[in-house]
Amino acid sequence: MEMNENVLFDAIERYRNGEMGPEEKALFEELRRKNPEIDQVAAENSFMLTELDRISQIKKFKRLLNEVENKLENEEVISERNKKTGAKIIYLWNRYRRTIAVAAAIAVLVSISTATFFSVVSENKKAAALTPLVNNKLVQFERKLNQIEHKLNDAAAEPVKPQFEANFMATGFLLDGKGYIITNAHVVNNAKNLIVENKKGVQYSAKSIYNNPLNDLAILQITDTSFKKVTNLPYTFPKTSFDLAEPIYTLGYPREEIVYGQGYLSAQSGYFGDTTSYQISISVNPGNSGGPVLTRNGEIIGIISSKETKADGVVFAVKSESIYSAIEAVKKGQNINIKLPSSNSLKGLDRVQQIKKIDDYVYKVKGN
Amino acid sequence: MKLYDEEQALITGLANHDTNAIEKIYRENYSTIQSFIVKNNGYPDDARDIFQEAMIILFEKSKSESFELTCQIKTYLYSVCRRLWLKKLQRESRYNPAIDTVLETVTVEDEIELHEKKNSDLGIMEDALSKIGEPCKSLLEAFYIQKKTMPEIAELFAYTNADNAKNQKYKCMVRLKKIFFSQYKNTNGNE
Numbered sequence: 001m002e003m004n005e006n007v008l009f010d011a012i013e014r015y016r017n018g019e020m021g022p023e024e025k026a027l028f029e030e031l032r033r034k035n036p037e038i039d040q041v042a043a044e045n046s047f048m049l050t051e052l053d054r055i056s057q058i059k060k061f062k063r064l065l066n067e068v069e070n071k072l073e074n075e076e077v078i079s080e081r082n083k084k085t086g087a088k089i090i091y092l093w094n095r096y097r098r099t100i101a102v103a104a105a106i107a108v109l110v111s112i113s114t115a116t117f118f119s120v121v122s123e124n125k126k127a128a129a130l131t132p133l134v135n136n137k138l139v140q141f142e143r144k145l146n147q148i149e150h151k152l153n154d155a156a157a158e159p160v161k162p163q164f165e166a167n168f169m170a171t172g173f174l175l176d177g178k179g180y181i182i183t184n185a186h187v188v189n190n191a192k193n194l195i196v197e198n199k200k201g202v203q204y205s206a207k208s209i210y211n212n213p214l215n216d217l218a219i220l221q222i223t224d225t226s227f228k229k230v231t232n233l234p235y236t237f238p239k240t241s242f243d244l245a246e247p248i249y250t251l252g253y254p255r256e257e258i259v260y261g262q263g264y265l266s267a268q269s270g271y272f273g274d275t276t277s278y279q280i281s282i283s284v285n286p287g288n289s290g291g292p293v294l295t296r297n298g299e300i301i302g303i304i305s306s307k308e309t310k311a312d313g314v315v316f317a318v319k320s321e322s323i324y325s326a327i328e329a330v331k332k333g334q335n336i337n338i339k340l341p342s343s344n345s346l347k348g349l350d351r352v353q354q355i356k357k358i359d360d361y362v363y364k365v366k367g368n
Numbered sequence: 369m370k371l372y373d374e375e376q377a378l379i380t381g382l383a384n385h386d387t388n389a390i391e392k393i394y395r396e397n398y399s400t401i402q403s404f405i406v407k408n409n410g411y412p413d414d415a416r417d418i419f420q421e422a423m424i425i426l427f428e429k430s431k432s433e434s435f436e437l438t439c440q441i442k443t444y445l446y447s448v449c450r451r452l453w454l455k456k457l458q459r460e461s462r463y464n465p466a467i468d469t470v471l472e473t474v475t476v477e478d479e480i481e482l483h484e485k486k487n488s489d490l491g492i493m494e495d496a497l498s499k500i501g502e503p504c505k506s507l508l509e510a511f512y513i514q515k516k517t518m519p520e521i522a523e524l525f526a527y528t529n530a531d532n533a534k535n536q537k538y539k540c541m542v543r544l545k546k547i548f549f550s551q552y553k554n555t556n557g558n559e
Contacts, residue, residue, distance in 0.1 A: 061424060067387060068391045068394055
């Protein structure tokens with residue numbers, strides 16, 4: 001019996017490999033047809049042999065892939081393996097985090113009116129676990145709070161437009177007073193509707209005219225006719241590169257209110273040696289994505305884009321150089337001429353004065 | 369037409385284990401895939417793995433007789449990598465930052481599903497091979513995977529002749545078959 005099966009195994013293999021002569025082949029096929037048991041064994045063995053063959057093919061092919069990868073690694077076309085540090089980057093935009101904004105809005109209200117909301121604030125951890133239905137109510141509630149807040153902040157309030165049902169929030173700033181705003185590609189990515197909102201809470205609808213995930217930049221155009229052109233933006237965009245330890249600061253919207261942060265330039269390249277980014281050390285949070293990185297002279301050297309999850313204060317900013325190529329692309333593709341400001345009126349001012357001149361031009365970018 | 373010919377030549381090169389073709393495909397496509405993956409919550413090392421997997425899919429496709437190029441290699445690889453990466457993120461329940469589509473994509477879902485089924489079968493076979501013990505494991509690997517000849521194997525394993533080696537190989541195959549199919553039926557049901 002065992003001997004027979006040995007012969008059978010061998011026959012199956014020779015049949016599969018095309019090593020049988022025509023007569024033997026015909027005989028073997030006849031045998032399979034007439035004996036379901038033999039046919040079954042043949043089918044099973046064939047299947048196994050196919051699997052083994054596939055393993056062989058793939059191993060061989062993988063060796064070739066590794067050979068090519070090694071060559072390209074030496075030429076630095078692809079980066080070396082095992083540089084993994086356990087850290088990864090996250091984008092600094094607020095998404096599906098309505099409750100944070102709600103809590104912030106409530107906190108503002110508490111500080112200006114009554115203490116009755118105090119319990120709500122202290123329980124805002126619970127708010128995060130609320131069901132979507134309740135969450136909707138909170139959104140409406142927040143909207144009302146925002147309206148109150150804006151009225152209080154700005155007595156000569158411009159009419160507050162119907163609020164936008166946004167599901168993400170980040171930062172952007174004016175490149176050109178005609179209404180062109182730069183932010184990150186990952187912020188506006190796939191958004192159906194976009195609005196930008198200044199620190200007074202005035203909203204303008206906007207559309208994306210440039211979105212490039214490779215440099216992570218997006219340019220928005222304010223389409224609202226109520227937007228008034230701004231002349232003389234105070235900051236400039238130098239093309240030169242900056243030295244380590246250069247003090248820097250940023251403005252952004254990790255919450256509904258504009259937030260200032262400061263730090264320093266810590267490396268000339270970004271994540272995994274990306275030369276189109278800087279590494280900076282600064283405390284930022286989701287929502288800061290798309291914010292400007294300014295030097296003490298009010299020059300914008302980068303746009304905040306992401307941070308490493310496992311290291312504190314390791315933040316990456318796209319270098320301003322990339323803005324120039326983005327503007328070129330917009331000019332070529334859509335014949336839109338974006339002009340960056342040419343003179344800097346921030347130099348020599350102290351930080352507080354600088355911020356006062358800049359913060360009107362830093363916008364919240366919201367959308368859904 | 370010229371572009372098509374060039375691409376077809378690359379595919380033929382792949383099927384014939386031509387490293388020049390592999391290198392060209394890497395040079396033209398790897399960086400796009402890496403930036404896509406790194407920008408979507410991955411590491412460069414993930415890009416290496418995903419790209420290799422996509423290359424294997426393309427390689428196996430290139431070897432099938434019925435294969436015809438219906439889109440650019442670039443589009444095909446991007447579509448496959450994008451899909452593989454999305455699936456990986458989902459499988460590991462990692463935060464998925466709304467994957468973007470930079471380039472056009474083609475439908476590859478069915479192919480990838482089939483590929484994953486084949487990989488699962490292959491995993492069962494590798495597992496079975498690791499369980500049959502020595503000298504069976506080395507013997508079968510030498511014959512079926514490294515494609516050595518029986519006389520070579522007889523010499524390597526110090527069998528007195530090729531027939532002895534063949535007989536030993538048969539015994540090992542019986543063992544392998546038993547382990548493989550018991551596991552295979554567990555995984556795939558008894559159909």
